[in-house]
Amino acid sequence: MTATRDALRGATLLMAMVGIAGCAAGASPTLPQPSATPSPSPVESPTQTGRSAGMPGCPNFVEVVETGPFPDDGTEDGPLAREQSRLSDDVEAAVAYGAEHADEYASIRFENGPRVRIVIAFTGHIAEHCAALRELLEFSEEFEIILRERTEADLLAMQQEIVDLARPFLLSAGSGGVEGVIQVSLRANGEEMARHLVERYGDAIHVTVGVLSFPDRTRPDGLTTCSPTLGSLRRDTPLRATLVVDAAPVASGADFTATVRVANLGISDFDFQSGSPATAVVYLPGKVDAIGTYAGGIAGVGAGKVLGPLESIDIDVVGGTASCDPALGYALPPGSYEVRAVVDAYAMHDNGPTDIGYILSEAAPLTIVP
Template sequence: MDPSNKPKSTAPKDVGRHAHEFFDAARLLLADRFAEARFDPDRGLRVTIIELNDQDKASITNAAEQLGILDWIRIEHADPAALATWERLRHDLLQLQSAEAHLLMRYPTPDPGYRRPPVDIHLSADAETTAADLHHAYGDFVALQVGALPYPPKPQSSTTRRTTAPTDQREPANPAEMHIALEAPLEIRSGQTRTHGLLLTNLGTEAIRVHTNGNLTATILNNSGAVIGGYNGAQITPLIIFTAGPSETIRIPVLVGSASYQPELGYTIPPGTWHLTAPLDLADGRRLTTPALELTITD
């Protein structure tokens, strides 16, 4: 069962096909002492057990042998220090859930048990103080992200600098076909996210159908047109179509975030006058972008 004695090749497909069956058998055998199931880089199967004993090894070995995958099974003891650290961290996460849930963008379910470090925690762009507290308390046990950037900041170079600009090339919407404007002047606090309205007027003779997930998602630009930030978080993905008939004006929600993508700006886009654009995916297959529209970011 020592990983160092395993073959260096990749596990055969039978191992992957039986993975869920094997992991379910291990959970049934171990109950609350089952800590973790995962694939190793070579696609072997690893189970981590709290208070591992010889009977556990024999039972799991037997289950693997019955499935014909014994050579690709690894059994390990859950590190007591990691168990204790996760117990402290999960209570801190529960407190954050209760007091400042808006700061937690993505994090593991804070249930009792075991988490293999580093534990990934994604915080909102305005949660730098919370990130500092977690980093001070847990160090390398946590992998923190604040908005779009890692915490603590990493040394930047031309190869490590983050750019979250869209990689697909889009043509700007033709102003002779559609007029696009914000429904009202837009102000947003640095680090915050809000939904605003975009007005699209169809100037042509055919209907314009815009595919969305319920809203458009804005990207923030500096005065030279370079991408500097935007929304950084998960979204639901239903298909919701907004249709503008000839001479019709429709309102499309646009999600505007102010997380910074540029480390030199900090974790949030600083106060000032900036611009936003949003992608337009049309039903006819065209992939366009709105014109740059002005917004103000405040303290």
């Protein structure tokens, strides 16, 4: 598989993502003062002439990109991969064309459902770009062209400005996605910064604080609790996990670190395969549904060993106080809580797929302060 094909397997292309390393656990960064220099004005929307000019002469123009399921088996040579590979030369040609017209080029991506095709965006002269691409691309009926307000160059410049301004609170910032805006993810204690960014950049950005959208404080899934994203709770193991939080108390909105010791309480060897670091989730005392979680990124590595009877292994843990319940705010309020580590526990099979599961550590106390 070529590097180009690997890079384009997802729904979007040319995604510019900036990850910011976490501040020290428990630290609360100071909100920086905005520069006295005003932000560049957003690029003006195309005129009505430019908007309508692309419709009569461009059969590839769409106002709304249709989405939907695409049947795929998830393998590297499955239907989705084959379709994207078939269009890969057209993608490279379209990217090169966009680079030659950077003053109006906005983005390019694959849309995978209900059929695979290329979606390319410009800020104006739709008919001209459409005609040129129809001549250039091999599969002229398998791309769609859309209108955007801002070029890729404008978004990248704005993104860098946001990174510099929001750095103490920033988890990530990326442009080039489906919505044509900059996606900004802030720490759970970044509500004031989020308000400042939205006031400054308006609809050019979408901000998430912790795990909740700003300013409406919602979640795409509509849930109010935190659940492990992969696998199911394993109750068939002789493993016992004990959690020790490194520092207490923890400031509301801050992250923390811990260590979980996983011991084999069985009478025979247990092949324990997991990952490090594990993550922690926070509960109200005595409750079974988690309401707080870690919202940052994780660069995990494999961890594990064959544990003999009563043998143990220590695994690093990262946790956070981002609220999963919109009613509680972006960060868990001060109070007494319990925290458990979610420890991956994979079941390997010689002639079958790996079963992904997890175990929960015993609860440890956690105090959150203002």
